[in-house]
Amino acid sequence: MVKAARPTRADYYRALADSLPPQALVVTSLGNASYLWAVLHHAPENFYFEDAMGLALPLALGLAIAQPKRPVIVVEGDGALLMHMGALVTVGAVNPANLTVLLIQNGVHAASGGQALTNAGLDLAQLAVHRELRAPTTSQSRKRSPPSYAPAQRATAPNVSCSRPSRISTLSGLRPCSNRCRPSTAS
């Protein structure tokens, strides 16, 4: 149960961990996306990006191609996605039934100190639709009262448990992390 009006990444991660399908393979983007998932739901087959910003989504696409019988879930940040928008096009073209993209849309480069994105107001879910991905959205910025994860969870869970076109779920309006999950001077 999410208690905060604006859920944190940890709230979403706990909900994801609770609803993770069997045999799921999880790929997490650099920074907080990886550090926090490692703390909350470490598994030997998790693939944590340490760096290589923007490449979590295409790597997850390759993994989904090679392992078509296993659900693949990639947690990507909005800043990272902006670095390789073309990957959305490739995902749409390949359209793997077993790939779910969970997009953390907080409008900032959180791992490097919270600098604003080039265009934080961009509707990434709509962009994904134009690239032929289905895109249910959970927008807590418009709906501040909890609960929060349920719509995205509904969007995600069916996709990872049965054959459907690849989907992207955007989790927008996240409460920004005040601190990094792991102290680091690198950015």
Next chain:
Amino acid sequence: MTKSRAERPDVHRPSEILNTLKQLGFGAVVSVPDGWLGEMLVRIEQEPTMRLVRATHEEEALAISCGIRLGGVRAALLVQNAGVLSMGAGMVSLAQRYQFPLLMLVSYRGTPEDPVFYHVPKGRVTEPVFRGIGLSHTCVDRHRPIGPQVEQAATYAEEASCPFALLLSREDVQW
């Protein structure tokens, strides 16, 4: 006496590359095309045992290849040298950092044999940049059959657990 495959002259070097990839069990090729590679990609697409993924950018193609390999399928990259120049960060932070054994088949544009004014700047810096980012590579020997050279490059990538780039000339890849 029957000559081994290594001793036979190549009839058609692009066909030999494709046959070698099949024999080595490559299940996927990820590519961003150039003028030399176009027909090769069409042929790969027609292969029942191989999957072609057309990426929008070479660094993206690199990451897709890493993911395919992470999933247990052998993958080759088929790109132009300019594409490798643009994938430096992913090369060092992903492919080399996580020791992905990747075969990279790279069309080598802008050499003295390909003196096109807009390719020349790329040809001039290709090998120095490869050395600079620690990318293992070699140029194809046109006087030797191409198949065994592809096989050696793939073996190097596996044994060294790293990407390996084989720089190809026009007659190697243009169908």
